[in-house]
Amino acid sequence: MSKDIRIKKGLNINLVGAAEQTTSKAVLSKVYALNLGDFHGVTPKMLVKQGAEIKAGEAIFFNKDNESMLFVSPVSGELIEIERGARRRILSLRILPDKEQEVLEHPIFDVQSASKDSIKAFLLKSGCWPFIKQRPYDIIANPDVNPKAIFISAFTTAPLAADADYVLQGKEKELQAAITALAKLTPGKVHLSVGASSSSTLSGLTGVELHKVSGPHPAGLVGTQINKIDPINKGEVVWTVTPQDLVIIGETLLTGKFNAERVVALVGSSVKNPKYYTTKIGAEVSTFLYGSGVNEDNIRVINGDVLTGSKSRPDGHLGFYNNTVTVIPEGDDYEFFGWNKPIFNKISATRALTFSWMQPNKKYKLDTNTNGEHRAFVVTGQYEKVFPLDIFPMQLLKACLVKDLDEMEQLGLYEVAPEDFSLTEFICISKQPHQQIIREGLDLLYKEIG
Amino acid sequence: MSDKRLTFKKRLHILKHHYRGKKMAPAFNAIHTFLFAPDETTHSGSHVRSADDLKRTMNTVIMALVPVLIFSMFNAGYQHFSALNGFPENFSVMDHFLTWDNFWIGIIKVLPLVVVSYGVGLLIEFIFAVIKGHEVEEGYLVTGMLVPLIVPIDTPLWMLAVAVVFGVVIGKEVFGGTGMNILNPALTIRAFLFFAYPTWMSGDKVWVYEARERAEQIADGATNVDAISGETVLGFLAQGKGAEMDAIYSTWDMFWGFIPGSVGETPTFLILLGGLFLVFSKIASWRIMLSAILGSLVMGLIFNGVVDQGWISQSSPFYGLMSFDFWKHLIVGGLAFGIVYMATDPVTGSQTNRGKWIYGFLIGFMSVMIRVFNPAYPEGVFLAILLMNVFAPTIDHYVVQGNIKKRLKRLNNATIFPKDSEGEAKELKAETV
Numbered sequence: 001m002s003k004d005i006r007i008k009k010g011l012n013i014n015l016v017g018a019a020e021q022t023t024s025k026a027v028l029s030k031v032y033a034l035n036l037g038d039f040h041g042v043t044p045k046m047l048v049k050q051g052a053e054i055k056a057g058e059a060i061f062f063n064k065d066n067e068s069m070l071f072v073s074p075v076s077g078e079l080i081e082i083e084r085g086a087r088r089r090i091l092s093l094r095i096l097p098d099k100e101q102e103v104l105e106h107p108i109f110d111v112q113s114a115s116k117d118s119i120k121a122f123l124l125k126s127g128c129w130p131f132i133k134q135r136p137y138d139i140i141a142n143p144d145v146n147p148k149a150i151f152i153s154a155f156t157t158a159p160l161a162a163d164a165d166y167v168l169q170g171k172e173k174e175l176q177a178a179i180t181a182l183a184k185l186t187p188g189k190v191h192l193s194v195g196a197s198s199s200s201t202l203s204g205l206t207g208v209e210l211h212k213v214s215g216p217h218p219a220g221l222v223g224t225q226i227n228k229i230d231p232i233n234k235g236e237v238v239w240t241v242t243p244q245d246l247v248i249i250g251e252t253l254l255t256g257k258f259n260a261e262r263v264v265a266l267v268g269s270s271v272k273n274p275k276y277y278t279t280k281i282g283a284e285v286s287t288f289l290y291g292s293g294v295n296e297d298n299i300r301v302i303n304g305d306v307l308t309g310s311k312s313r314p315d316g317h318l319g320f321y322n323n324t325v326t327v328i329p330e331g332d333d334y335e336f337f338g339w340n341k342p343i344f345n346k347i348s349a350t351r352a353l354t355f356s357w358m359q360p361n362k363k364y365k366l367d368t369n370t371n372g373e374h375r376a377f378v379v380t381g382q383y384e385k386v387f388p389l390d391i392f393p394m395q396l397l398k399a400c401l402v403k404d405l406d407e408m409e410q411l412g413l414y415e416v417a418p419e420d421f422s423l424t425e426f427i428c429i430s431k432q433p434h435q436q437i438i439r440e441g442l443d444l445l446y447k448e449i450g
Numbered sequence: 451m452s453d454k455r456l457t458f459k460k461r462l463h464i465l466k467h468h469y470r471g472k473k474m475a476p477a478f479n480a481i482h483t484f485l486f487a488p489d490e491t492t493h494s495g496s497h498v499r500s501a502d503d504l505k506r507t508m509n510t511v512i513m514a515l516v517p518v519l520i521f522s523m524f525n526a527g528y529q530h531f532s533a534l535n536g537f538p539e540n541f542s543v544m545d546h547f548l549t550w551d552n553f554w555i556g557i558i559k560v561l562p563l564v565v566v567s568y569g570v571g572l573l574i575e576f577i578f579a580v581i582k583g584h585e586v587e588e589g590y591l592v593t594g595m596l597v598p599l600i601v602p603i604d605t606p607l608w609m610l611a612v613a614v615v616f617g618v619v620i621g622k623e624v625f626g627g628t629g630m631n632i633l634n635p636a637l638t639i640r641a642f643l644f645f646a647y648p649t650w651m652s653g654d655k656v657w658v659y660e661a662r663e664r665a666e667q668i669a670d671g672a673t674n675v676d677a678i679s680g681e682t683v684l685g686f687l688a689q690g691k692g693a694e695m696d697a698i699y700s701t702w703d704m705f706w707g708f709i710p711g712s713v714g715e716t717p718t719f720l721i722l723l724g725g726l727f728l729v730f731s732k733i734a735s736w737r738i739m740l741s742a743i744l745g746s747l748v749m750g751l752i753f754n755g756v757v758d759q760g761w762i763s764q765s766s767p768f769y770g771l772m773s774f775d776f777w778k779h780l781i782v783g784g785l786a787f788g789i790v791y792m793a794t795d796p797v798t799g800s801q802t803n804r805g806k807w808i809y810g811f812l813i814g815f816m817s818v819m820i821r822v823f824n825p826a827y828p829e830g831v832f833l834a835i836l837l838m839n840v841f842a843p844t845i846d847h848y849v850v851q852g853n854i855k856k857r858l859k860r861l862n863n864a865t866i867f868p869k870d871s872e873g874e875a876k877e878l879k880a881e882t883v
Contacts, residue, residue, distance in 0.1 A: 013498070015498075231860065233857075233860055233861040233864045234861055235861075236864065300491075300497060302497055306496065306497045306498045307496045307497070307498075308495075308496070309497065311493075311497070326497075328497065328498065330491060331489075331491050332489045332490075332491050333489050334459055334462075334463070334486035334487060334488065334489050335486060335487040336459070336485065336486055336487075337485065337486070337487075338486065338487020339483075339484075339487055339503060339505035339506050339509065340505070340506065340509045343501045346500070346501035347500055347501065348500050348501040348502050349500055349502065349732070350502050350507075350510075350731055350732040350733060351730060351731040351732055352502060352506050352507060352509075352510040352731045352732070352733055353506070353509075353510065353731075354501045354502065354506075356501070366498040367491075367498070368491040368492045368497050368498065369487075369489070369490065369491055369492075369499070370488070370490045370491065370492055370499050370503075371487065371499050371500065371501050371502070371503055372487065372488075372499075372502070372503020372504065372505065372506070373483060373488060373490065373503065373504075373585060374585075375503075375504045375585075375587060375588075375628070375629065376587070376626075376627070376628060376629030376630060377629055378504055378507070378589070378628060378629045378796060378797055379504075379507060379733075379796045380735075380796040380799070380801040380802075381735055381737075381796070381801075381803060381806070382732075384803060390853070390856070391853070392802065392850055392853055394801065395801075395802075395846075395850055410854040410857065410858075411850070411853070411854065412853075412857060418495070422495065422496050425495050425496040425499075426496045426498065426499060426500055427500045427502070428499075428500075429502045429503055429504055429506075429507055430504060430629070431499065431503065433494050433495050434495060434496075435494065435495035435496065436494045436495055
């Protein structure tokens with residue numbers, strides 16, 4: 001059964017440097033790394049010591065709050081470094097891969113007839129669990145909770161993000177296995193959204209409620225779809241998984257082996273030949289970045305898309321959840337009378353001597369300049385134009401800023417993740433850090449109530 | 451590209467680092483960012499940002515005000531000479547309005563108001579920024595332009611300076627600066643002038659240059675000067691001299707703005723263009739503008755209806771203004787100016803889209819009401835906007851409550867799957883919160 005969702009409010013950010021639909025194999029990475037910052041809210045407890053030999057798929061650490069939740073190594077090799085920061089907090093784990101890869105094997109079972117508990121235990125043990133995230137709080141799902149539904153968005157609207165239809169080609173078997181397994185973990189439905197014009201093979205999957213989504217960004221964000229399909233109420237929990245992570249879950253279920261391989265889009269105006277690469281979680285970005293070539297020296301490497309990704313470096317590593325790496329020029333330069341001259345080469349949500357409205361399909365080359373200074377909230381009514389959720393964005397942001405827990409709850413903080421505020425952050429005239437404000441609000445709410 | 455500019459840019463960059471962390475840093479940064487958009491890059495969240503910032507936003511409003519300012523400079527002279535010599539027969543814009551003589555009066559009377567407004571206001575902004583260690587914010591760029599346009603032309607400069615100090619300090623800075631104020635700063639300044647110096651700010655002698663001076667000379671016994679009367683349209687109407695006014699000003703005069711009044715409030719046509727520009731550029735709220743126009747028309751229609759029904763006698767002090775055609779309220783006095791440039795202030799206005807409709811409507815409605823019932827000073831716009839500024843948070847509160855109630859209702863109808871250790875979901879009806 002298919003239901004259509006049409007999003008009207010939003011803004012497509014068309015950038016130069018979309019990936020060409022060809023996939024190359026990235027060269028092998030010399031070192032792999034897990035960035036602990038990817039697992040928000042997890043306090044790691046190490047299972048192996050520095051210098052230990054580990055197999056691919058073998059657990060390296062677990063979640064202090066839930067000992068059954070294991071985090072595994074993407075490759076086999078030696079754990080060469082546990083990088084620690086202030087108060088000995090673990091920042092990242094670096095693994096030197098073996099020439100001959102050894103993979104930890106789990107006994108496989110029939111997903112179709114397996115019980116809920118055995119699936120849960122398998123996902124936790126095999127290292128697949130961290131792919132499942134929950135709302136509220138936008139953290140790794142709590143395995144002890146029954147989610148009212150599971151949401152999967154296979155519709156891509158984020159700027160330059162890897163095209164779900166392309167990267168999922170030929171993965172139907174894995175996707176089906178993962179969906180069959182996940183469907184047992186919820187008494188509700190598994191909602192799968194695809195683009196309205198998509199001819200995706202995903203539409204053939206069974207055990208899901210299929211939604212055809214159309215409209216500008218953020219129509220592809222799972223938060224937008226949740227809000228339109230089955231909004232979260234206080235006390236309810238939904239889980240979300242991205243389709244590329246479903247593939248890994250599915251393959252692990254089918255083969256018993258954790259395979260950290262995924263197809264990654266290397267995009268952005270600073271990339272000479274933007275295209276897709278097959279690589280593994282934790283691989284060095286440079287293993288495929290320099291294969292495609294870069295156009296300038298002063299670049300920003302982003303793990304993810306330009307709106308929600310995290311800052312990285314050419315010698316940084318592919319994030320646990322990312323299947324897009326964006327490279328754009330840094331914007332650390334002044335612009336003479338930048339605030340009052342007509343602007344033709346940047347995207348704007350207004351028409352205040354900015355002319356991007358005249359060419360809605362033009363592709364822009366944006367840099368990381370903030371295009372103005374941080375200010376108090378002044379202008380109103382702008383966010384609502386690009387924010388399709390039934391929530392008052394500015395009022396919610398202000399509630400988070402003043403730490404008013406009641407109001408945060410009442411205005412719908414349970415329903416959102418920081419990424420839902422990435423577009424309002426992009427257009428914000430006062431250059432307020434929306435995603436950070438929402439993140440801190442969620443953390444506070446989790447600490448006080450969750 | 452000249453090397454000179456590059457070195458200038460570099461020199462400023464070095465200076466910026468020199469001032470970093472020092473007391474005068476905000477003052478330097480204000481000037482630096484005026485010349486160059488800063489080299490700041492994104493750190494968290496979205497890595498790219500749209501081209502708009504607060505400076506650009508404020509600059510757009512100023513651009514919408516510039517035609518009004520230029521017109522008002524000519525009009526200052528035009529009203530002055532017309533009061534002296536009578537209105538020209540066969541009026542032509544080129545021969546009688548856009549003349550150097552007229553403009554000169556603008557330069558000596560209007561420009562000083564602009565200079566004092568910006569000078570005093572920005573000085574206070576800089577002082578507060580340096581004391582409190584925050585950046586100089588752009589709010590005053592618009593306020594500083596609005597203030598000279600909404601005061602009578604003969605306002606003494608010292609009086610304006612005092613009012614600006616009051617308006618910026620009490621109206622804005624005590625609340626925390628731009629974005630935090632409750633009342634529109636420009637209107638706070640205007641209200642201060644009106645209530646602190648009421649004898650100066652009303653009557654028929656402040657709207658035209660020299661009118662007051664001459665009245666004083668005549669009172670002192672001078673016989674070689676003629677009195678200048680600079681009664682505004684609303685002034686005439688309030689005194690029941692509608693017929694007299696009709697003989698002097700045509701409806702088109704009111705629309706184009708060739709009438710006396712506060713410096714920049716008269717050119718309805720240019721204000722309309724400015725408003726359209728602001729709506730087109732998506733800077734000002736069309737909801738507020740449209741609903742305020744509707745509100746004033748509705749109130750005007752009600753008053754016209756009262757007159758048509760014969761519920762009010764011609765001798766009533768309210769008759770003149772009540773019988774004034776309802777739509778003409780929009781082209782006289784400060785109503786159009788207030789609706790386009792002041793009611794749409796995003797900080798002090800309603801912040802929700804639904805709230806904006808209510809807020810705007812009530813501004814239009816009350817402006818005309820105050821105008822008609824307060825003949826001593828027949829201008830209600832600034833009071834109506836200030837009043838609604840106070841009520842805007844209340845309006846928003848109820849709009850937001852609507853969203854909260856909707857969410858609660860959804861929650862009450864929801865089925866909650868509780869946490870359970872057995873692994874079997876139990877359906878429970880959610881408790882009422």
